[in-house]
Amino acid sequence: MSRAYGNAADIPKVYSPAEVESRLYREWEERGYFRADPDPARRPFTIVIPPPNVTGALHIGHALDDTLQDVIIRFKRMQGYGALWLPGTDHAGIATQNVVERELRTQGLSRHDLGREKFVERVWEWKELYGGKIIEQLRRLGASADWSRERFTMDPGLSRAVRKVFVDLYDSGLIYRGNRIINWCPRCETALSDIEVEHSDHEGVLEQFRYEFEESPQPSGKGSGSVSVATTRLETMLGDTAVAVNPQDERFAGAIGRFAVHPFSGRRIEIIADEAVDMEFGTGAVKMTPAHDPTDFEVAERHGLDKISIMDGRARINEAGAQFEGMDRYEARKAVREALQNKGLYEGSTPHNYAIGKCSRCGTIVEPWLSEQWFVSMKPLAEPAIAAVKQERTRFYPPRWTNYYLNWMEGIRDWCISRQLWWGHRIPVWYCDNGHQWAAMEDPTECPECAGTQIHQDPDVLDTWFSSQLWPFSTLGWPEKTEDLDYFYPTSVLVTGYEIIHIWVARMMMAGLRFMDEVPFEWVYIHGIVRDAQGRKMSKSLGNVIDPLELIDRFGTDALRFSLVEHATGQDIFLSTEWVSGSRNFVNKLWNAARFVLTNAGDETVEGMPDPERLDLSDRWILHRLASTVDEVTSQLESFEMASAARSVYEFIWSEFCDWYIEAAKVRLSSDDPEVAGAVRAVLVNVLEQALRLAHPFIPFVTEEIWQLLPVTREKPSIMISQWPSSDGRYADPAAEASFGRVKTVVSTIRSFRSEYGISPKARLVPSASSDDAGDRDALQRDRPLISRLAGLDDLRVVGSLGSSAGARLIAGSIEISIPLEGLVDVAAEGQRLRRQIDKTGKEVAKIEAKLGNQGFVGRAPEAVVAEQRRRLEEEKAAVAKLQAQLQLLGLD
RNA sequence: GGGCGUAUAGCUCAGGGGGAGAGCGCUUCCUUGACACGGAAGAGGUCCGAGGUUCAAAUCCUCGUACGCCCACCA
Numbered sequence: 001m002s003r004a005y006g007n008a009a010d011i012p013k014v015y016s017p018a019e020v021e022s023r024l025y026r027e028w029e030e031r032g033y034f035r036a037d038p039d040p041a042r043r044p045f046t047i048v049i050p051p052p053n054v055t056g057a058l059h060i061g062h063a064l065d066d067t068l069q070d071v072i073i074r075f076k077r078m079q080g081y082g083a084l085w086l087p088g089t090d091h092a093g094i095a096t097q098n099v100v101e102r103e104l105r106t107q108g109l110s111r112h113d114l115g116r117e118k119f120v121e122r123v124w125e126w127k128e129l130y131g132g133k134i135i136e137q138l139r140r141l142g143a144s145a146d147w148s149r150e151r152f153t154m155d156p157g158l159s160r161a162v163r164k165v166f167v168d169l170y171d172s173g174l175i176y177r178g179n180r181i182i183n184w185c186p187r188c189e190t191a192l193s194d195i196e197v198e199h200s201d202h203e204g205v206l207e208q209f210r211y212e213f214e215e216s217p218q219p220s221g222k223g224s225g226s227v228s229v230a231t232t233r234l235e236t237m238l239g240d241t242a243v244a245v246n247p248q249d250e251r252f253a254g255a256i257g258r259f260a261v262h263p264f265s266g267r268r269i270e271i272i273a274d275e276a277v278d279m280e281f282g283t284g285a286v287k288m289t290p291a292h293d294p295t296d297f298e299v300a301e302r303h304g305l306d307k308i309s310i311m312d313g314r315a316r317i318n319e320a321g322a323q324f325e326g327m328d329r330y331e332a333r334k335a336v337r338e339a340l341q342n343k344g345l346y347e348g349s350t351p352h353n354y355a356i357g358k359c360s361r362c363g364t365i366v367e368p369w370l371s372e373q374w375f376v377s378m379k380p381l382a383e384p385a386i387a388a389v390k391q392e393r394t395r396f397y398p399p400r401w402t403n404y405y406l407n408w409m410e411g412i413r414d415w416c417i418s419r420q421l422w423w424g425h426r427i428p429v430w431y432c433d434n435g436h437q438w439a440a441m442e443d444p445t446e447c448p449e450c451a452g453t454q455i456h457q458d459p460d461v462l463d464t465w466f467s468s469q470l471w472p473f474s475t476l477g478w479p480e481k482t483e484d485l486d487y488f489y490p491t492s493v494l495v496t497g498y499e500i501i502h503i504w505v506a507r508m509m510m511a512g513l514r515f516m517d518e519v520p521f522e523w524v525y526i527h528g529i530v531r532d533a534q535g536r537k538m539s540k541s542l543g544n545v546i547d548p549l550e551l552i553d554r555f556g557t558d559a560l561r562f563s564l565v566e567h568a569t570g571q572d573i574f575l576s577t578e579w580v581s582g583s584r585n586f587v588n589k590l591w592n593a594a595r596f597v598l599t600n601a602g603d604e605t606v607e608g609m610p611d612p613e614r615l616d617l618s619d620r621w622i623l624h625r626l627a628s629t630v631d632e633v634t635s636q637l638e639s640f641e642m643a644s645a646a647r648s649v650y651e652f653i654w655s656e657f658c659d660w661y662i663e664a665a666k667v668r669l670s671s672d673d674p675e676v677a678g679a680v681r682a683v684l685v686n687v688l689e690q691a692l693r694l695a696h697p698f699i700p701f702v703t704e705e706i707w708q709l710l711p712v713t714r715e716k717p718s719i720m721i722s723q724w725p726s727s728d729g730r731y732a733d734p735a736a737e738a739s740f741g742r743v744k745t746v747v748s749t750i751r752s753f754r755s756e757y758g759i760s761p762k763a764r765l766v767p768s769a770s771s772d773d774a775g776d777r778d779a780l781q782r783d784r785p786l787i788s789r790l791a792g793l794d795d796l797r798v799v800g801s802l803g804s805s806a807g808a809r810l811i812a813g814s815i816e817i818s819i820p821l822e823g824l825v826d827v828a829a830e831g832q833r834l835r836r837q838i839d840k841t842g843k844e845v846a847k848i849e850a851k852l853g854n855q856g857f858v859g860r861a862p863e864a865v866v867a868e869q870r871r872r873l874e875e876e877k878a879a880v881a882k883l884q885a886q887l888q889l890l891g892l893d
Numbered sequence: 894g895g896g897c898g899u900a901u902a903g904c905u906c907a908g909g910g911g912g913a914g915a916g917c918g919c920u921u922c923c924u925u926g927a928c929a930c931g932g933a934a935g936a937g938g939u940c941c942g943a944g945g946u947u948c949a950a951a952u953c954c955u956c957g958u959a960c961g962c963c964c965a966c967c968a
Binding site for chain 1: 899927963967
């Protein structure tokens with residue numbers, strides 16, 4: 001890989017990502033580091049990307065989803081797996097067709113002007129021209145995907161998989177054609193599946209009118225000359241063929257079996273009884289429009305009612321609508337209302353809130369519409385997919401999504417897969433003039449039953465998700481038996497947002513089990529949705545869309561990635577740009593830490609670690625901390641605790657390596673003894689090198705850039721293919737952690753004192769320190785230079801006893817410090833501080849005493865917990881005593 | 894009508910049976926040779942409410958309240 005700077009002195013103070021990112025990404029790609037091939041010596045680890053729409057641009061949701069995948073795949077690659085991240089795009093039937101149709105419209109054309117063949121050609125052209133955009137944008141994100149395996153759902157291979165699956169399901173009777181009520185989008189002019197309809201609450205009205213019976217009222221029945229019904233879609237009354245009441249409903253007992261007359265069509269409307277009717281709602285009598293309402297359709301099936309469709313594909317009233325023919329559905333609603341009023345049949349309206357279904361692609365209100373469509377029977381496919389999750393062959397993280405998946409699967413309904421579009425996989429079913437119908441892998445020239453040559457293919461295409469559901473194996477070569485398929489399937493983890501568990505994840509489970517006889521993935525890792533800082537969903541119409549590319553331009557890819565992962569806790573993410581600038585600061589902090597290490601490291605290559613006896617307390621501490629961090633981050637990444645993993649890396653680099661170790665290292669770096677200085681350099685370089693590897697999956701660019709500059713011998717030419725750090729236990733050193741903790745406490749205590757009294761950093765300060773414990777005193781003596789340096793002291797005198805020397809007395813754990821006050825401090829202020837401190841510590845003492853006084857606690861709590869509390873009590877009491885003594889010393893008591 | 898999630902510092906959120914945490918913001922100080930995209934110190938919290946379990950609850954359980962989300966063919 002290339003090195004950007006000849007020598008360390010040339011490294012700029014501020015890291016600038018733009019140039020680094022494009023250069024490094026190009027090199028990684030050219031060197032083939034993203035590529036994964038079946039390798040029996042390695043265990044496979046596979047992720048298939050949730051394929052973005054080919055028409056799409058990278059939005060912040062992709063940025064999160066794909067960053068998480070990249071973190072995982074980089075981690076696994078470094079761990080030595082045969083790690084494949086397979087990228088690609090989805091043809092996105094309706095979405096793409098809409099985009100191209102919109103473009104045509106600007107030229108005053110519709111798809112019908114071009115004709116099917118020309119239109120589809122046009123979409124392909126469009127796809128070639130603009131479709132690759134999102135893939136380029138993924139590269140900017142640093143995605144280490146194997147581009148040599150990039151797939152598109154309409155590639156020849158994947159199309160073959162679609163056909164194979166269709167034919168198989170058709171031949172097994174699991175795909176069938178039926179005349180049913182489906183969700184129809186009058187704007188897209190196609191059927192939609194249930195999942196593609198979005199429901200939202202709507203403040204509407206319930207309108208009431210009456211049907212009058214054709215014969216005269218029976219003498220006994222009061223008000224039985226008519227039956228009143230209520231509806232939210234008044235225009236559908238044009239297709240009414242009956243009125244239903246509940247058989248238990250005594251109000252209508254005499255009406256059942258009688259007939260009313262339709263005021264416009266003149267049809268006879270029978271009053272029927274059916275359990276589906278809720279007696280409590282509306283008037284208790286329901287108008288039946290079997291061609292425009294799913295419930296009515298079912299009732300009609302049971303009672304053999306006529307199903308009269310009153311609308312065309314654009315939701316305009318057809319010839320069945322008598323004088324309303326040609327009107328739009330909402331025009332018709334108004335016109336029907338007026339006509340009913342004129343006839344004296346309209347009985348008014350009441351406000352009524354109900355859910356309204358809209359096309360998820362264009363927002364048009366969906367019309368339940370009777371039409372001939374293709375369906376997949378889902379129950380037989382769902383059963384194995386339910387079992388597989390119950391048996392934990394596929395597991396969800398976080399686990400709560402398991403129930404979400406199961407609940408949906410257990411209530412699954414048949415899937416309408418035909419779309420009246422032109423862009424997509426054409427349904428491989430043919431019809432001959434003799435009425436035969438069959439599905440075929442290859443385009444036929446004659447009917448297999450009657451050998452007739454007058455045949456035609458079904459005009460519809462398949463729902464986009466029909467091909468997406470095959471993605472985990474169609475992309476690896478299925479239905480061919482390929483080496484890839486053998487090695488990389490089943491995939492290891494699917495990373496996605498919860499909003500597509502039903503529409504995609506569940507279907508992949510079913511397809512994988514049916515056609516591969518194995519689950520498609522071992523894990524489903526579900527993350528939240530990225531929203532704006534106010535928690536609103538991002539949408540173009542709200543104008544609150546955060547463009548990830550803009551953030552990358554402003555703060556760098558690493559900064560964006562880090563912010564996203566740091567907040568990937570499983571909850572929705574309310575992204576604010578301040579976070580990204582914070583992460584940018586972190587990247588810059590690392591950059592500058594590296595600058596320090598490099599300017600001090602010299603030109604000589606660092607060969608491994610210094611001898612253990614050369615290690616100073618701070619060395620042992622940072623190596624111990626590094627080892628724990630390695631363990632922590634590894635286990636966090638392995639269990640999908642991505643945000644915690646990012647935090648651990650951040651904490652280690654900033655709060656430990658930068659804040660303490662580098663500062664501590666400065667003392668010995670200027671040592672006259674070259675061995676001492678050399679040891680510090682070696683530790684600095686080694687710790688930094690490992691920290692870079694730990695951080696690499698999160699912030700790949702800056703870590704690579706620095707890694708290339710380090711004076712170390714490397715086994716690999718790039719950090720991205722280097723080995724993931726492991727803690728071999730050699731540097732685990734709890735004693736060092738405790739000792740260095742003491743140093744930190746002493747330093748912080750002195751710093752607080754200085755800050756609180758506004759003592760200038762330049763003031764000469766030579767405190768005395770002591771402890772009841774001789775070991776403490778020895779350690780203090782040893783760490784004297786370190787403490788002095790970090791706390792900004794001229795020196796620290798370690799004494800056997802502080803005696804009654806004048807000065808401020810500070811308590812730092814088991815260590816007592818005395819700082820001469822002459823000319824430095826306002827004694828009254830110090831008195832106040834001490835009193836506050838005594839008060840605070842005194843409360844703590846009372847709390848612990850109460851706890852220890854509780855018999856249940858001493859009798860039943862674990863011994864270690866009790867001992868710990870006793871120890872704390874003594875410590876706090878001693879602190880109070882010392883503070884009080886100090887107060888006395890100042891003459892303030 | 895079902896189901897789920899969330900309530901912790903001014904803001905955004907981690908955490909989680911035994912000493913309340915981070916980032917940002919705020920206050921004070923520091924242009925000390927890695928970094929002002931920085932350093933040091935600090936202020937600021939009945940961890941939503943009420944019960945329960947426990948020696949011990951911010952943490953577990955129940956109920957409630959508020960907010961958010963998903964599913965659903967009540968005309």
